[in-house]
Amino acid sequence: MDQDGFTMWIQLLVSQIAIMTLTLFPIRLFFAAFMMLLAWPFAFIAVMGRTEKDLEKPMTWWAKFLDLSLKAIMRTMWFAGGFHWVTVKGQQALPAEAPILTLAPHSSYFDAIPVTMTMASIVMKAESKDIPVWGTLINFIRPVFVSRSDQDSRKKTVEEIRRRAHSNGMWPQVMIFPEGTCTNRSCLITFKPGAFIPGVPVQPVVLRYPNKMDTITWTWQGPGALEILWLSLCQFHNYVEIEFLPIYTPSEEEKQNPALYANNVRRVMARALGVSVTDYTFEDCQLALxxxxxxxxxxxxxxxxxxxxxxxxxxxxxxxxxxxxxxxxxxxxxxxxxxxxxxxxxxxxxxxxxxxxxxxxxxxxxxxxxxxxxxxxxxxxxxxxxxxxxxxxxxxxxxxxxxxxxxxxxxxxxxxxxxxxxxxxxxxxxxxxxxxxxxxxxxxxxxxxxxxxxxxxxxxxxxxxxxxxxxxxxxxxxxxxxxxxxxxxxxxxxxxxxxxxxxxxx
Incomplete structure (x- = not known):
């Protein structure tokens, strides 16, 4: 593309964003917020009076109805936000087959789409449960909470993941983003070992956003969270692909060495994505930038x-x-x-x-x-x-x-x-x-x-x-x-x- 063509493209892009900002953006934002508020009473009823023992029992027909209703509402919320097509490849394993789902690459808060579609548990900071509306929705998916004020929180989190992973499918699957931070999807950085310490089979899940223009990625540098939301809602269509890869069963050596287990799963996911791996960690990126x-x-x-x-x-x-x-x-x-x-x-x-x-x-x-x-x-x-x-x-x-x-x-x-x-x-x-x-x-x-x-x-x-x-x-x-x-x-x-x-x- 020559200089004149590039300038014209930029002008068209700016014009499109300006028009969408004044027209579609506020409508989408309103409906997305409305659907989240609509989900709140369903989640509130589902968690009301629920004990930990109830969580380990099979879901009743009433609980299944609430679960399906919330999935439908949240899918409608994403649709209202421009995610009209969510392509799902492969088959999600049962909790008894793979208690842990490992997702990568982690590049945006839009990665919450597979969470709302599966209603799998995630690891969240404890402060999240006190956020109005959002906290109730989070509680519904039975997350593993991490407390920053508790010095032993990381150890307790690993133990809780291990306990759920060895429950023979009584608990819902735990969904973990092992990179531990957002990247721009050009490679997979070093996986943190938390998902692999229990030594149980995991199901790798890879995410793709095959959009012509990337307004999704939220990394250390570049647009902030609100700007990403604005740019994405100004897109006519936002595409996302979720692929469930075959279950990965660890060898005895991998069970004894979570870092080796994590690295081998990362390579499987990198091949599926067609990207490379790098030994850089989140801490290295923080240092470099x-x-x-x-x-x-x-x-x-x-x-x-x-x-x-x-x-x-x-x-x-x-x-x-x-x-x-x-x-x-x-x-x-x-x-x-x-x-x-x-x-x-x-x-x-x-x-x-x-x-x-x-x-x-x-x-x-x-x-x-x-x-x-x-x-x-x-x-x-x-x-x-x-x-x-x-x-x-x-x-x-x-x-x-x-x-x-x-x-x-x-x-x-x-x-x-x-x-x-x-x-x-x-x-x-x-x-x-x-x-x-x-x-x-x-x-x-x-x-x-x-x-x-x-x-x-x-x-x-x-x-x-x-x-x-x-x-x-x-x-x-x-x-x-x-x-x-x-x-x-x-x-x-x-x-x-x-x-x-x-x-x-x-």
Missing amino acids: AEGQLRLPSDTSLLEFARLVRSLGLKPEKLEKELDKFSESARQKKGEKIGLKAFAEYLNLPVTDKLEDLFALFDEDEEGAIDLREYVIALSVVCRPSKTLDTIQLAFKMYQTENSQTIVEEDLAVILKTGLGVSELNVTDLFRAIDEEDKGKITYDDFDRFAERNPHFAADYIYPDQIDSGTCLDSPSAIAPNGFCTDFTPEDMEDLLTQASKKKLN
């Missing part, structure tokens, strides 16, 4: 660092509380390097191949020794990727002299190289801009004042010449093939991961 004054470059080694940290059983969300302790311990070393054995003792871990790989990321000269301060900086970025200035302040405390509390240009270069996960970085111009009095040294207060006056200092002094910031990971305005959401293609990401694994962190 974090909003901070020092946005990570596309080839950062910190993604590989984060993977290795998690593979060693170290959880960044818990380690964040101990960053000050780690930094003080590293500061006391005063730049004295330590070997692999001492590093293992520092982390309280045995020496393994993965620990050696982690150690190698910081062993710039391959001399068998590393500076602990660099490990702490990298860990701080992974623990709090959007708080880059906090990481720099932590680094200053470790590198500054005790008397003047200053650092020199060489120290700043190490701090920023490690914090960005790159092997080469020229910070001379940045250091001179901060060092206004030309002392040859700066304090954190100097850096903080400069950053406050120059909020885009990274783009002005670092990114243009040193870092490739033109990739989808770095540009929040990058446009993907679907026209709305940032791309996250497995080929590009796997190449970046391979490159990163070969780089040093300093």
Whole structure:
């Protein structure tokens, strides 16, 4: 399509959205909301006086009537929203055959369509049950609630899923999105193990939205929830395909290894979708796309660092509380390097191949020794990727002299190289801009004042010449093939991961 043709297409698209916004959109929104309100009394009657023992008994004719009525109402709601055709392929298994349904890819809140069509149970945060109208509808499908205020909630959730999965079909199926977050459907990211820990057969279910224009996808970047709703309701037709794949029965090895089970099911689903898989996890995506004054470059080694940290059983969300302790311990070393054995003792871990790989990321000269301060900086970025200035302040405390509390240009270069996960970085111009009095040294207060006056200092002094910031990971305005959401293609990401694994962190 030439430039004139593209411009004309954009003008037609804008005109269509404008017309639909003034005509069909409010009508659809009204009827969709009306159908949800209509569903509320049916759900309220169904859950009124219901006990947990009732849930484990076969449904009465009255309960079946309410169930069918709610399914019909919710299907009408989706129809009113423009989902006129919902194509279902394959056959849904019985709860006794496959107690758990695993759905992927998870890309939108419109993925609730298969939930309302099957009325399967889902895992929901406990706060959802208190939402007016919606909470009653949620309670009807007998969800597994997760409480953020309960420290043991995750463990209890897994135990509840296990209990239901081993009930011989007495409970409804549990529907789980094992990716744990929304992606743009270009690949399947690492599955979380929760659905596979019970070790029972699962039925994979794949979702497709074969629309000419993608207004469905809701990811880390791109349109927000309300904008997605608006754009989708402005479409004449929205298509969705739900395919129930054959039941996957785990081997004995897979029963003992939920991660292996999850990975094998993911590959089956990826083949059915015709997409690739990537070892990136939700946490990796959060790190790569974090909003901070020092946005990570596309080839950062910190993604590989984060993977290795998690593979060693170290959880960044818990380690964040101990960053000050780690930094003080590293500061006391005063730049004295330590070997692999001492590093293992520092982390309280045995020496393994993965620990050696982690150690190698910081062993710039391959001399068998590393500076602990660099490990702490990298860990701080992974623990709090959007708080880059906090990481720099932590680094200053470790590198500054005790008397003047200053650092020199060489120290700043190490701090920023490690914090960005790159092997080469020229910070001379940045250091001179901060060092206004030309002392040859700066304090954190100097850096903080400069950053406050120059909020885009990274783009002005670092990114243009040193870092490739033109990739989808770095540009929040990058446009993907679907026209709305940032791309996250497995080929590009796997190449970046391979490159990163070969780089040093300093």
